Amino acid sequence: MLLIISGPSGSGKGTVTKKLLPSQGYALSISMTTRQKRPEERNGTDYFFCTPEEFHTVRDADGLLEHATFSGNYYGTPVSYVNQQINEGRTVVLEIDVIGALQVKSKYPEAVLVFLMPPTFRELRHRLECRGTEDEDEIERRFRRAWDEVAMLPKYDYLVINDAIDQAVEDINLIVSAERLKPRRSSGKINHFHDNINGM
Amino acid sequence: MLLIISGPSGSGKGTVTKKLLPSQGYALSISMTTRQKRPEERNGTDYFFCTPEEFHTVRDADGLLEHATFSGNYYGTPVSYVNQQINEGRTVVLEIDVIGALQVKSKYPEAVLVFLMPPTFRELRHRLECRGTEDEDEIERRFRRAWDEVAMLPKYDYLVINDAIDQAVEDINLIVSAERLKPRRSSGKINHFHDNINGM
Numbered sequence: 432m433l434l435i436i437s438g439p440s441g442s443g444k445g446t447v448t449k450k451l452l453p454s455q456g457y458a459l460s461i462s463m464t465t466r467q468k469r470p471e472e473r474n475g476t477d478y479f480f481c482t483p484e485e486f487h488t489v490r491d492a493d494g495l496l497e498h499a500t501f502s503g504n505y506y507g508t509p510v511s512y513v514n515q516q517i518n519e520g521r522t523v524v525l526e527i528d529v530i531g532a533l534q535v536k537s538k539y540p541e542a543v544l545v546f547l548m549p550p551t552f553r554e555l556r557h558r559l560e561c562r563g564t565e566d567e568d569e570i571e572r573r574f575r576r577a578w579d580e581v582a583m584l585p586k587y588d589y590l591v592i593n594d595a596i597d598q599a600v601e602d603i604n605l606i607v608s609a610e611r612l613k614p615r616r617s618s619g620k621i622n623h624f625h626d627n628i629n630g631m
Numbered sequence: 632m633l634l635i636i637s638g639p640s641g642s643g644k645g646t647v648t649k650k651l652l653p654s655q656g657y658a659l660s661i662s663m664t665t666r667q668k669r670p671e672e673r674n675g676t677d678y679f680f681c682t683p684e685e686f687h688t689v690r691d692a693d694g695l696l697e698h699a700t701f702s703g704n705y706y707g708t709p710v711s712y713v714n715q716q717i718n719e720g721r722t723v724v725l726e727i728d729v730i731g732a733l734q735v736k737s738k739y740p741e742a743v744l745v746f747l748m749p750p751t752f753r754e755l756r757h758r759l760e761c762r763g764t765e766d767e768d769e770i771e772r773r774f775r776r777a778w779d780e781v782a783m784l785p786k787y788d789y790l791v792i793n794d795a796i797d798q799a800v801e802d803i804n805l806i807v808s809a810e811r812l813k814p815r816r817s818s819g820k821i822n823h824f825h826d827n828i829n830g831m
Contacts (some may be wrong), residue, residue, distance in 0.1 A: 546814070589812040602812060609809030612789040614746070614800060 432522045432610060433460075433513055434538055436603070437532035438547035439577035441559040443593040447547060448526040450600045456515045460525040463489065466504035467521070479509065497527070497534035506537065522607055529580040545603060545609050546587040550594045552577065632722045633713055633739055634812060636803070637732035638747035639777035641759040643793040647747060648726040658716045660725040663689065666704035679709065697727070697734035698745045708735065715733075722807055729780040736786070743810050745803060746787040750794045754775065 434457075436448050439557030452459055463479045465486050474480050481489075486505045490498055508525060516523045525535065525542075536542050549555045555577055559570045584590060589606050593599040610616065636651075660726050663679045665746050674680050675831055681689075686705045690698055698707035708725060716723045725735065725742075736742050738778050749755045755777055759770045784790060793799040810816065 584814045587814055589809070590814045590817045591812060605805060606809050606812060609659055609789070609806050612791060612806060614784045614790045617790045 432607065432616065433517065433535075433542040434522050434524050434603075435532045435542050435544045435605060436524060436526045436547060437529055437537060437544065437579045437587075438593075439529070440573040441555050441562070441577070442547040442549060443558070443596065443599070444526045444547055446596060447591075447593060447599050447603065448524055450596060451524060454573065454604065456520070458521040458523050460508055460516075460523050461512055462503060462506050463495070463509050464506045465542050466502075466506070468602060479512070496525075496538050497531045499531060509538070513539075529583050533583065533586060540629050541615070543589070543606065544587040545589045545591055545606065546584055547591050547599065550592050560578055632801075632807065632816065633735075633742040634715065634722050634724050634727045634807060635732045635735060635742050636724060636745045636747060637729055637730070637744065637787075638793075639755060640773040641755045641762070641777070641781045642747040642749060643758070643796065643799070644726045644747055646796060647799050647803070650726055651724060651803055654804065656720070656722055658721040658723050660708055660716075661712055661722050662706050663695070663709050664704060666702075666706075681711075682816055696725075696738050697731045699731060710739070713739075729783050733783065733786060741815070743789070743806065744787040745789045745806065746763045747779065747785055747791050747793050747799065750792050752789060761818060 436444050436451075436512075436631065441504045448459070451457060459558055461477075461479060462476070463481055463486060465481060465483050466478075468474065469476070472478065472480075477587050483505065486507065489509060490507060495507035495528060496510050496513065498505060500506070507525075513523050513525075525532075527535070529546075532544055536544055549558060552574075556570075556574050559573055565573065589602075591602045591606075596614055636648050636655075638644055639708060648659070651657060661675070661677075661679060663681055663686060665681060665683050666676065666678075668678070669681045672678065672680075683705065686707065688768055689695060689709060690707060695707035696710050696713065698705060700706070708727075708731075711731075713723050713725075727735065729746075732744055736744055752774075756770075756774050759773055761766065763771065789802075791799050791802045791806075
């Protein structure tokens, strides 16, 4: 299963994803990027580092679930890595902004979209201010964008209110457990029925 | 939310529903019927007892989610009772055969359909034989019908394997909890966002 954790800037996507990952059966999606590798980063763990030509080859072959440009560098989610992890039975977690999440859903309709949001907009603003990584103009921009992002909520599969982080992680685990009971994810169980009847 | 517990004869729908109901927030759907009231039965608890004329009036006004005839008596699920319970915040549980379940889903698309099935067809047959309420011909008929019913599985929202009953009940509780996180069922939470922003 491909699980997308999304929501406005300041909703706590990163923190929730970090808390979720050590649970059994989760694997983080790894992005391709043309950005320079930093000394502490490892290729194939933090990112798949590549040249712009390699990036375009994969993108043009429809090999990316979504892609975007930040500060002149390309970033994208390679579908091959996601599929490989899913085939090995893992739930792949993709933490991504709202625009990217909706791009992925259109290419990968079986993806499970989770919208993360603090209990109030007031709290969202508070979290943006407290982390101190953006200046006032950028905080204002992100806060205003959050309104448009919340309007996308009906396109999501689930809404998780990130008030207490442990409760949010528990809600997401619950969603994954329930999604595993969808008929399309339980063909193994059905074959099991058939094996047994044939063996009668 | 309307929760439909369905599956082949012998799958354990009745037992699972009985175990589920004492949990908080569940209410059993009550059928309308033209069958004679038995002395121990109470109108409005076991059934809504009615005349054939009353039944037809409700049915013709599109007031039944599904209806069927058994031994010359009419049975149907009145939508008014379901809606009343849902408006009071309850999860209405409807235990019904596969044909009825699909009828309800077509009239009430938000209904959550759970398909219940023992781990194997062999076990299904065993359960049908052990309860001793049907003769051999009827057991054979129900067993054969189960094959067609399992083919309807892709139309269901969830598959719950009824191996151990407590696990099946737990799976259903988990499904209900996850369904409550669907955006269409969390408009209250969204208003909460807006109230709070307006109050800033």
